Amino acid sequence: MTHTAAEQVPTDAGSEPPPPRGCPIPAGGATAAAALLAGPSGLGTSAARLLPWFARTAGPDPEYAAVSWGDGTAPPLYCPVLGRVNDALAAEVDERLVAWAKDCGFADDELKGIRKAGFGRLVMLAHPDCDDPDLLLIAAQLNAAWWAADDLYADSTELGADPTALPPRLALAMAAMDPVPPSGEFSGPLEAALRGDRVLVSLRSGIDHLTRHSTPAQVQRVCYSTFSMFVSWDAYAAWRHTGVYPTAWEYLNARHHDSFYTSMTLVDVLGGYELPANLFYDPRVRRAAFQAGTATVLVNDLFSVAKDAADEVPVCNMVLQIAADRKCSIAEATEATVELHNQFVRDFQAGHRELLAVPSPELQRFMRGLRAWMAGGYEWHATNPRYRT
Numbered sequence: 001m002t003h004t005a006a007e008q009v010p011t012d013a014g015s016e017p018p019p020p021r022g023c024p025i026p027a028g029g030a031t032a033a034a035a036l037l038a039g040p041s042g043l044g045t046s047a048a049r050l051l052p053w054f055a056r057t058a059g060p061d062p063e064y065a066a067v068s069w070g071d072g073t074a075p076p077l078y079c080p081v082l083g084r085v086n087d088a089l090a091a092e093v094d095e096r097l098v099a100w101a102k103d104c105g106f107a108d109d110e111l112k113g114i115r116k117a118g119f120g121r122l123v124m125l126a127h128p129d130c131d132d133p134d135l136l137l138i139a140a141q142l143n144a145a146w147w148a149a150d151d152l153y154a155d156s157t158e159l160g161a162d163p164t165a166l167p168p169r170l171a172l173a174m175a176a177m178d179p180v181p182p183s184g185e186f187s188g189p190l191e192a193a194l195r196g197d198r199v200l201v202s203l204r205s206g207i208d209h210l211t212r213h214s215t216p217a218q219v220q221r222v223c224y225s226t227f228s229m230f231v232s233w234d235a236y237a238a239w240r241h242t243g244v245y246p247t248a249w250e251y252l253n254a255r256h257h258d259s260f261y262t263s264m265t266l267v268d269v270l271g272g273y274e275l276p277a278n279l280f281y282d283p284r285v286r287r288a289a290f291q292a293g294t295a296t297v298l299v300n301d302l303f304s305v306a307k308d309a310a311d312e313v314p315v316c317n318m319v320l321q322i323a324a325d326r327k328c329s330i331a332e333a334t335e336a337t338v339e340l341h342n343q344f345v346r347d348f349q350a351g352h353r354e355l356l357a358v359p360s361p362e363l364q365r366f367m368r369g370l371r372a373w374m375a376g377g378y379e380w381h382a383t384n385p386r387y388r389t
C-alpha cells in the first residue's frame, strides 16, 4: 500500500507549476493566485469532477498524488506523497514502546494490541526528518497514550469506556500531563490516583520524556492541544449518553480539536528544532495545521467506519453522521467525506504556498513536516490491521 510518487495516480495535466520552494510570492498576489488556483470548491463539488479539476488547476506538484484506497470503490484520496519507509527503525521504536508500556502497567493482551497497532511505525512514517529512535519514541509514547485514553476512557464500551466517568477521568489526565502545585493534604490522594492507572502513568511518562527534549513552550502546546481534544471527547460522550447524536457539522466542529493536530504539535521537537510560539500560533500556520490534522483524522474516520458502527453505543464518525443527516448510503457518505478531505488537503497546499514567502527556515521545515505527517498518517491507516474489517 506504500504510495510513492511513481506509483500514485498522476495529477499532472500540464498546467502551470506552483511557485518554486522558497520563492517569495509577490505582495498582494498570493491570495489572488491562490483564489485562481482554488477553482470550483465547496462541499457540494462532486467527486466525479474532482480529479480532472485539480489535475487542471493545481499544476504538477510532485509532493501530492491521488491514491486509490480501501477496496478501490470510493473516489481517490488526494494526499501528500510518502517521505520514507524504514522498517528496521519502526521495529526498533516499537520494541522500545512495548517495553515502556509494560513498565507503565499495561497488561499482556494490551501490550499485544500496542505492538499490533505499530505506533512506532506510525511515527517512523509521519516524521521522516527524524532518524533518532529515542526522539521517535516520544511521539510513539504520546500517540499510544492518547489512543489508550481514547479507547479505554472514551470510545470502547467493551474496554470500559463510560460516558459519565469520562469527564472526571480526563480531569485526572490533565493533572498527569501538566502537574498541579502542591496542595497540602489533597496532594496525596491525587498522586495515588495518578500512579494507580496505566493510562495516567503513560501520559505522565510520555510528557516527562518530551520535557527532556523540548522547551516549556513546546511542552505546553502539546498539553493544551490535548486538553482541547478532551473537550471534544466530552461532547461525544454527551451525545452518546443521551442518544441525541450530532449533525455532521456539529461533529466536524468537535473533530477539528480532536484530530492529529495534537500529534503534529511534535513535528519540530522530533526534527530537533523549535518553531517559535508566535509562528506556531500565527493564524495562517494554525489554520494550515488544523487543515492537516483534520484531513488526517478524516482518513481515520474513513478507515474506522465499520469499527465505529459496531460498538454497542455507536462511536461518532463523519461518514456515519453524514449518512444519518442525509439519509443516504454509506457509499454516498464516504464519497462526501473523501471530497471534504480532499478540499482540506488542497486548502493546506494553497496555504503552504502562501507561507513560502515567510523567511523562516523553521517555519518552512515545519510546514513540510505537517505535509509529511499527512502522508505518513494515510500510509499507516491504509496498512494497519486495526482498520481491517
Ligand SMILES: CC(C)=CCC/C(C)=C(/C)COP(=O)(O)OP(=O)(O)O
Residues within 6 Å of the ligand: 143, 146, 147, 150, 155, 258, 259, 260, 262, 263, 297, 300, 301, 304, 307
Ligand atoms: C492525537 C491522538 C492520536 C488522539 C487519539 C484520538 C484521535 C485523534 C484519534 C485519531 C482517534 O480517533 P478515533 O477514536 O476515531 O480513532 P480510532 O478509529 O479508534 O482509531
